[in-house]
Amino acid sequence: MGSTTALPHVSTEAWTAFRLRIKGQVVLPGDPDYETAREAKNTIYDRKPAVIVRAEDAADVSRSITFARRFGLPLTVKGGGHSIGGHSVNNGGLVIDMRRMNNIRVDAENRTAWAQSGAVAREFLAAVEPYGFAVPFGDAGSVGLGGITLGGGIGYLVRKHGLTIDNLLGIEMVTADGQIVQATETENPDLFWALRGGGGNFGVVTGFQYKLVELPQIYGGALVLPATKDVISAYAKLSLEAPEELTSISMVVKTPPMPFVPEEKVGELSLTIFVAYSGDIQDGPEAVAPLRALAEPIADTLGPMPLSGLYAFMEPAEQAARLRVRSGFYAKLNDEIVESALAFVQDGPVSVNFLQIRPIGNGAMNRVSPEATAFSHRDARFLLAIIDHWEDTEEDGANEAWVDAFWQSIAGYRHGVYSNFLQDEGEARVREAYATATFERLAKLKLRYDPTNVFSGNENIPPKPLSAVA
Ligand SMILES: Cc1cc2nc3c(=O)[nH]c(=O)nc-3n(C[C@H](O)[C@H](O)[C@H](O)COP(=O)(O)OP(=O)(O)OC[C@H]3O[C@@H](n4cnc5c(N)ncnc54)[C@H](O)[C@@H]3O)c2cc1C
Known part of the structure; x- marks a missing residue:
C-alpha cells in the first residue's frame, strides 16, 4: 500500500476504504510504474497526477469518479494516451486508466462486436480480422477506442463505410454521479447522439458495441510520388472522383527513411500516399491505376494486405514525442494551400513534420445528416493537418513557430475543425x-x-x- 502523502486532505480511513475496494491497480508517485503510467504520448504535457487507477471494471470506474468528486480532485480518463492536447493526464488529480479494460467479444453471426473502451485499434482489428471483418478506425494501431470513437473517427474506410460512429450500435458509460448507463438509438437516445462526436464530456465510457463490416483484405500500401504542385493537385481531384472504396491518407513530407524507399530519395520532398481500396481485391489495380499514373513512383508497395497492415506505416508517428498539430476541414485543396505546403515543408525545421492530407469527401460520411450525430462537419471534403514531432525542448520555439506560420498561411480557407485533432486551442476552436x-x-x-x-x-x-x- 502506498502512503497518503499525495493526498493530504484525504483521511486515512477514506483512503484505505477506497484502495480496498478498487479491484485494479492504484499507482502513486514513487511507485515503480508511476512514470510509465503518467505518460502522455505528447510529451509537451508533463503532468503529475496524485493517483492513477488502472481500472478493472465499471465498478472501479464508478468508485474512482465518486472518490475524485468527494475530495475535489481533477479527474481525467486515459485510453491510448494519444490526446493531442495531452488531456488524459492531469496535475495533482486522479487519472482513470482504461487500458486494462480491453476485452473484445466478437459475434460473427450477427456481425457485431463488443469492445471495452480501453482496447486500442490494433487489438480490435486483431480480434475481428480472423473472421474477415473490420470497423473503420484511424491510421494508427495504438490509438484508443475511447478517444477515437467519441470524437467521430476518420480513417481508411471513411469514404465507403463512414466514420467510426456511423458503425456504432451502443455504449455503456459511467456518469458523473457514478451510475452505469447504456445508450443506443432507443435507450437514452440523446446521450447516444451526444457521445457520437461530443468527446469525453459526458462520462467515462466502459464499452462500445460496433457493427462489423466485411473486409477480408484490402488492396493497399504505400505509394510514394515526387511532390510537385501538379501531382498534389491532381491527387486531390482524383481522390474525390475515385470509387468510394478508395480512401487514402497522404503527406507532403521530406521522405523519411522507410525500408521500401531508395536511399538516395530519403529527405527529398514527396507526396507519400497510404492507400486502402476496400472493394473486390481483383479490382484494386484498376482503382489505383490513376494514382500510379500521376508520376513515376519513387516507391510502390501496393498489393493485397490486411487493413491492419497499414498500421506499420504510422508506427514512427505514434511514439512519445513533442507534438504540435494545427488542422481544419476544407472544401478543396486550392493552389495557395499546395504552394504553401511545398514551401513550408521544404524549409521546415529538423524534425518529423508534414502536411497530412485526408480526402474524405464524396462518400459515406457525407450522406449522414449533420443533425443525426454530434459530429457536425458532414460536408467536409478534405481534412488537413500540419503535424510536427520533435524530441528536444530546446527546439520547441523553432517548431512551434514553423507550425504557426504554416497554419497562418492556410487557416483562412478552412470550414471547421475535427475535435479529435484539436490541441487545447481554446473555446472558440472547440465551438468550431x-x-x-x-x-x-x-x-x-x-x-x-x-x-x-x-x-x-x-x-x-x-x-x-x-x-x-x-
Ligand atoms: C499518431 C496519431 C494518429 C491519429 N490518427 C487518427 C485517425 O486516423 N483518425 C482519427 O479520427 N483520429 C486520429 N487521431 C486522433 C485521436 O483519435 C485522438 O487523439 C484520440 O482522442 C486519442 O484517443 P486515445 O484514447 O488514444 O487518447 P487518450 O489521450 O487516452 O484520450 C483522449 C481523450 O479521449 C477521451 N476518452 C478516452 N477514453 C475515454 C473513455 N473511455 N471514456 C470517456 N472519454 C474517453 C478523454 O477526454 C481523453 O482525454 C490520431 C492521433 C495520433 C496522436
Missing part, C-alpha cells in the same frame, strides 16, 4: 468543431449529465444554464 445548434444541444446535455463539469479534461463543452442555450 460543431454547428451552432449542435453545440447548444451538447451544452444542454452536458448540463443534464455533468452539471459541475467533472469531465473537463477534454476539448470541453461547458455546461450552460438552459436559458443561455434555449
